[in-house]
Amino acid sequence: MSCIFIDDSLYRLQTEKLDMVLLHCPPAQVYARDDVFAALDDAQKAGKIASYGVSIEKVDEGIAAMEYGIVAMEVIFNMFRLKPLDTLFPMAQEKQIGIIARIPLASGLLTGRYAADTVFAPGDHRSYNREGAAFDKGETFSGVPYALGLTAVDALKEAFGTDALAPLAIRWVLMHPAVSVVIPGASRTEQVLENVRAASLPALTDDQMQAVENIYNTYLRDEIHPQW
Numbered sequence: 693m694s695c696i697f698i699d700d701s702l703y704r705l706q707t708e709k710l711d712m713v714l715l716h717c718p719p720a721q722v723y724a725r726d727d728v729f730a731a732l733d734d735a736q737k738a739g740k741i742a743s744y745g746v747s748i749e750k751v752d753e754g755i756a757a758m759e760y761g762i763v764a765m766e767v768i769f770n771m772f773r774l775k776p777l778d779t780l781f782p783m784a785q786e787k788q789i790g791i792i793a794r795i796p797l798a799s800g801l802l803t804g805r806y807a808a809d810t811v812f813a814p815g816d817h818r819s820y821n822r823e824g825a826a827f828d829k830g831e832t833f834s835g836v837p838y839a840l841g842l843t844a845v846d847a848l849k850e851a852f853g854t855d856a857l858a859p860l861a862i863r864w865v866l867m868h869p870a871v872s873v874v875i876p877g878a879s880r881t882e883q884v885l886e887n888v889r890a891a892s893l894p895a896l897t898d899d900q901m902q903a904v905e906n907i908y909n910t911y912l913r914d915e916i917h918p919q920w
Contacts, residue, residue: 699701713744714766719827720749723756733761748796749828750920751780758787766792768920769871771802771861772834772841774908775917782872790872796865797858797876798834801841803858804849808842830920836912844911851903862890864904 713732715722722728722791723746724852745764746757754765754776765784769791771774776791784791799805799818812818821832829835836844849855858876878884 698867704835709739709742710741712764713741714747714764715744716747716766717749718746718872720753723753723821729760735789735902736761745790749830751778752774754780755783758783758789762789764790764792764872766794768795768830768834769793769865769868770796770798770834770845770866771904771908772798772836772912773830773916773920774905774913775920777868781868785870791870792863793871793874795831795834796842796862796874798836798861799832801833801836801838801845802848802857804845804855806842806845806858836915837915837920838917840911844907847907848904851907852900859886859890860896861885863893864896864901866891867896867901 713735718728732741736743743763745762745766745914746754747766748754748757749768751767754767757765765780768781770793771888773795781791783789783879800806814820816833819825820826822838823827824832833841840862845857848857852860854860862874862876865871876887878887
């Protein structure tokens with residue numbers, strides 16, 4: 693499947709037919725612009741695209757986008773970002789809109805491999821965007837303050853009885869029936885293989901799922917839930 697961001701869509705739509713156009717985190721006001729989605733509808737009717745979707749920062753943006761003809765939605769969803777479960781996912785299921793879960797490892801925090809003294813390269817957004825200096829801070833560690841995230845990670849390690857959280861974090865995302873696909877990042881071959889193997893892990897137990905919710909509610913809900 694070919695999929696493009698809005699940045700080059702106008703050019704590409706003139707030169708080839710696309711399976712999907714994905715509007716990648718446009719400004720919030722775009723979701724109230726009928727003309728933007730009308731243009732996408734026209735492109736679909738003209739046979740230039742098969743379908744279109746959006747990538748969102750906030751739940752409210754996703755709810756607004758579902759008023760149009762989207763077939764898929766990309767949203768940050770992980771053990772540290774539970775708000776989509778409240779309203780967004782049930783609405784998407786009702787409307788049969790696919791959910792693409794991105795940043796499932798919270799920029800690596802949910803691997804369990806980072807510590808208070810971990811140093812990130814100056815050009816790494818985990819160094820310069822923790823407070824949203826360059827773009828929405830929710831893109832970095834899912835908006836979770838780093839020290840607080842480490843505390844929550846320690847609680848997750850205790851709950852699961854392991855320091856190797858990455859496969860479990862991906863499996864947790866896949867436990868939710870609204871999710872169509874999860875897109876974890878990887879920089880090495882072994883990480884890709886680890887990510888793929890996560891889909892074959894046994895289903896998490898009810899106690900494990902509840903433990904994740906409890907940890908979120910204890911450490912993160914008041915900080916994260918109101919923002920996105």
